[in-house]
Amino acid sequence: NAGVTQTPKFRVLKTGQSMTLLCAQDMNHEYMYWYRQDPGMGLRLIHYSVGEGTTAKGEVPDGYNVSRLKKQNFLLGLESAAPSQTSVYFCASSSGDYGYNEQFFGPGTRLTVL
Amino acid sequence: SQQGEEDPQALSIQEGENATMNCSYKTSINNLQWYRQNSGRGLVHLILIRSNEREKHSGRLRVTLDTSKKSSSLLITASRAADTASYFCATAAFGGSNYKLTFGKGTLLTVNP
Numbered sequence: 001n002a003g004v005t006q007t008p009k010f011r012v013l014k015t016g017q018s019m020t021l022l023c024a025q026d027m028n029h030e031y032m033y034w035y036r037q038d039p040g041m042g043l044r045l046i047h048y049s050v051g052e053g054t055t056a057k058g059e060v061p062d063g064y065n066v067s068r069l070k071k072q073n074f075l076l077g078l079e080s081a082a083p084s085q086t087s088v089y090f091c092a093s094s095s096g097d098y099g100y101n102e103q104f105f106g107p108g109t110r111l112t113v114l
Numbered sequence: 115s116q117q118g119e120e121d122p123q124a125l126s127i128q129e130g131e132n133a134t135m136n137c138s139y140k141t142s143i144n145n146l147q148w149y150r151q152n153s154g155r156g157l158v159h160l161i162l163i164r165s166n167e168r169e170k171h172s173g174r175l176r177v178t179l180d181t182s183k184k185s186s187s188l189l190i191t192a193s194r195a196a197d198t199a200s201y202f203c204a205t206a207a208f209g210g211s212n213y214k215l216t217f218g219k220g221t222l223l224t225v226n227p
Binding site for chain 2: 040041042044045092100102104105106107
């Protein structure tokens with residue numbers, strides 16, 4: 001039981017490049033989330049999904065897109081990376097509405113945009 | 115604006131001492147959750163306390179919630195070097211069509227051996 005895994009662990013991009021971050025969970029959770037963590041800012045929600053085929057915007061969605069084609073996977077895409085997107089990205093999942101349930105986090109992806 | 119804010123921002127204690135961290139928030143909540151983050155790792159859920167609860171225990175952890183003061187505290191007793199980490203409170207409040215979970219900026223706890 002791996003829990004929540006993220007790929008890749010580290011990535012360096014040049015401004016304007018694109019990339020996709022992959023999150024996978026093996027707990028059969030309905031809800032999945034993407035956060036970014038910046039120094040002194042805490043965690044901020046980018047996008048989330050309440051089930052396969054659904055996505056919704058979080059607090060800071062601009063510059064990101066997501067897809068949830070399979071229940072166990074949640075993809076975060078950067079179409080044209082900007083230095084302001086340098087951050088650590090965390091994926092999380094929960095069995096139900098995150099207002100009621102704990103979230104399980106992946107180990108993070110450290111992204112640097114030059 | 116930030117819903118949950120931890121205090122202090124940093125705390126340094128000796129092994130064996132107790133550590134207390136506080137969290138204040140602004141609006142009514144459904145529940146409040148505490149998470150731990152070791153350096154370079156993801157967050158790990160510690161404890162969830164609902165708005166109708168006043169105190170919860172889990173091992174060496176004790177969490178209190180005072181909804182009248184809109185505050186919570188996390189007490190770690192008999193601390194160990196392995197407790198060194200950042201601790202975050204997260205408040206769950208209804209926002210529109212579902213609940214929102216908002217994280218504070220965290221308290222960095224250092225336990226010196």
